Amino acid sequence: MPIETEAPGLRERKRLATRRAIQHAVLTLSRERGIDHVTVEDISRVANVSPRTFFNYFPSKDAALIGDAPGLASADDIEAFVAGAPDSDVLADLAVLLSKSLQRTEEDREIHQLRRSVMKENAYLFGMRMATLRDFEDQLQQIIEKRFRADAAARAPETALAARGDDPAELNQRALLFTLVAVAAIRHAWRCWAEGDGASPLSERVNASFAEVYRITRRND
Amino acid sequence: MPIETEAPGLRERKRLATRRAIQHAVLTLSRERGIDHVTVEDISRVANVSPRTFFNYFPSKDAALIGDAPGLASADDIEAFVAGAPDSDVLADLAVLLSKSLQRTEEDREIHQLRRSVMKENAYLFGMRMATLRDFEDQLQQIIEKRFRADAAARAPETALAARGDDPAELNQRALLFTLVAVAAIRHAWRCWAEGDGASPLSERVNASFAEVYRITRRND
DNA sequence: CAGCAGTTTGCACGCTGTGAAATAATTGGG
DNA sequence: CCCAATTATTTCACAGCGTGCAAACTGCTG
Numbered sequence: 001m002p003i004e005t006e007a008p009g010l011r012e013r014k015r016l017a018t019r020r021a022i023q024h025a026v027l028t029l030s031r032e033r034g035i036d037h038v039t040v041e042d043i044s045r046v047a048n049v050s051p052r053t054f055f056n057y058f059p060s061k062d063a064a065l066i067g068d069a070p071g072l073a074s075a076d077d078i079e080a081f082v083a084g085a086p087d088s089d090v091l092a093d094l095a096v097l098l099s100k101s102l103q104r105t106e107e108d109r110e111i112h113q114l115r116r117s118v119m120k121e122n123a124y125l126f127g128m129r130m131a132t133l134r135d136f137e138d139q140l141q142q143i144i145e146k147r148f149r150a151d152a153a154a155r156a157p158e159t160a161l162a163a164r165g166d167d168p169a170e171l172n173q174r175a176l177l178f179t180l181v182a183v184a185a186i187r188h189a190w191r192c193w194a195e196g197d198g199a200s201p202l203s204e205r206v207n208a209s210f211a212e213v214y215r216i217t218r219r220n221d
Numbered sequence: 222m223p224i225e226t227e228a229p230g231l232r233e234r235k236r237l238a239t240r241r242a243i244q245h246a247v248l249t250l251s252r253e254r255g256i257d258h259v260t261v262e263d264i265s266r267v268a269n270v271s272p273r274t275f276f277n278y279f280p281s282k283d284a285a286l287i288g289d290a291p292g293l294a295s296a297d298d299i300e301a302f303v304a305g306a307p308d309s310d311v312l313a314d315l316a317v318l319l320s321k322s323l324q325r326t327e328e329d330r331e332i333h334q335l336r337r338s339v340m341k342e343n344a345y346l347f348g349m350r351m352a353t354l355r356d357f358e359d360q361l362q363q364i365i366e367k368r369f370r371a372d373a374a375a376r377a378p379e380t381a382l383a384a385r386g387d388d389p390a391e392l393n394q395r396a397l398l399f400t401l402v403a404v405a406a407i408r409h410a411w412r413c414w415a416e417g418d419g420a421s422p423l424s425e426r427v428n429a430s431f432a433e434v435y436r437i438t439r440r441n442d
Numbered sequence: 443c444a445g446c447a448g449t450t451t452g453c454a455c456g457c458t459g460t461g462a463a464a465t466a467a468t469t470g471g472g
Numbered sequence: 473c474c475c476a477a478t479t480a481t482t483t484c485a486c487a488g489c490g491t492g493c494a495a496a497c498t499g500c501t502g
Binding site: 443444445446447448449450451452453454455456457458459460461462463464465466467468469470471472 | 473474475476477478479480481482483484485486487488489490491492493494495496497498499500501502
């Protein structure tokens with residue numbers, strides 16, 4: 001019995017190859033002519049699939065360009081965050097969690113670099129990517145809410161849930177604000193990283209940006 | 222000689238009416254059936270224009286739904302922000318500026334409420350709006366950079382520009398972070414406002430959200 | 443090999459968005 | 473009031489996106 005994954009199998013390998021071919025095609029073509037002058041037909045021709053197959057892999061042309069959504073860290077890491085010490089700094093813990101989450105972004109080097117260079121040219125793509133970030137935000141918000149509830153329970157275990165001062169709507173809003181500030185930090189990190197030469201990994205940048213957020217919100221002295 | 226605007230003229234009035242009719246049409250139809258089941262043809266029929274005319278007013282179906290980008294405050298307000306006291310809190314000043322900016326968002330009450338209710342149903346529209354926020358962000362970032370330069374000049378007027386410690390790239394990144402944090406606050410305010418009953422105006426919410434950002438970034442004590 | 447499940451493809455179709463030219467409406471001047 | 477210039481609207485044609493469907497194909501399994 002294999003420890004980890006069964007041998008991927010021809011089917012799966014082919015699937016990944018096709019996916020990669022499509023992404024590679026859309027990125028290189030976009031870099032040459034600009035995305036507006038690249039059609040799905042062009043992409044499919046270069047990637048050696050039918051136009052219809054393109055849409056079996058990606059729901060839209062944009063999706064192929066943008067790539068997969070970031071994806072949150074492992075279940076273990078999330079667990080650790082939720083169960084964090086109730087009197088520790090939530091935002092700081094968040095920085096740790098998110099830095100870890102983005103480490104696994106480094107799957108495919110070449111695609112990654114290509115995408116970065118294409119996005120540097122067409123700034124509006126950053127905006128596109130933001131839209132796909134919504135899922136990420138929603139997940140994050142729910143995790144943060146969970147953490148809040150855990151904190152509250154740890155702090156006052158004897159009090160009944162309903163009796164505690166946590167209005168669910170207010171909890172929601174608090175979690176939302178943490179989420180949005182965290183995403184702001186990620187966006188900052190991401191764009192600094194995209195501007196730079198790619199020397200330092202994205203996850204380091206995230207830590208730096210979170211630290212900057214703290215500096216910014218201190219009134220200057 | 223009229224003080225302010227010449228009489229708008231028939232042409233301009235009609236134009237505004239059409240614009241409003243289209244927005245009204247797309248919003249009411251979307252609320253009834255969901256936006257995916259509303260075509261440009263439907264919208265144009267209700268608004269009494271040809272489908273082609275629809276695209277003379279809005280570049281896309283989404284654009285009609287989302288409405289105009291927020292738009293920054295008046296030139297005077299921006300001037301005041303840039304020339305702010307160099308040792309005051311930039312983020313706090315920013316809160317004032319943005320709160321003012323969003324006051325003028327309250328142009329058309331009915332459209333505004335409709336849009337709010339449609340967006341409450343289809344959460345993914347929030348993501349769409351984000352994409353349009355990029356212009357706003359860029360403008361904001363430039364204004365903040367200007368403020369930084371003004372501050373630096375006021376603080377050390379004798380030093381030559383080049384000799385001062387402000388690496389242009391670093392200035393950029395700092396301004397970007399301020400921008401993104403500010404936008405995070407606006408997004409928070411906006412979504413809280415959309416959730417609520419619309420009693421308190423958006424601009425007040427912005428102030429509240431900025432205050433919350435400060436609270437959040439203090440390590441809890 | 444035979445059958446099954448998953449993949450790719452071709453085809454038809456509706457919808458979005460744009461360019462160009464014809465048509466209609468508004469404005470300003472005589 | 474009517475004409476000419478200007479601007480807005482419409483009609484038409486067309487390229488591209490994205491989806492449903494059914495047929496052909498390919499890897500998998502016994």
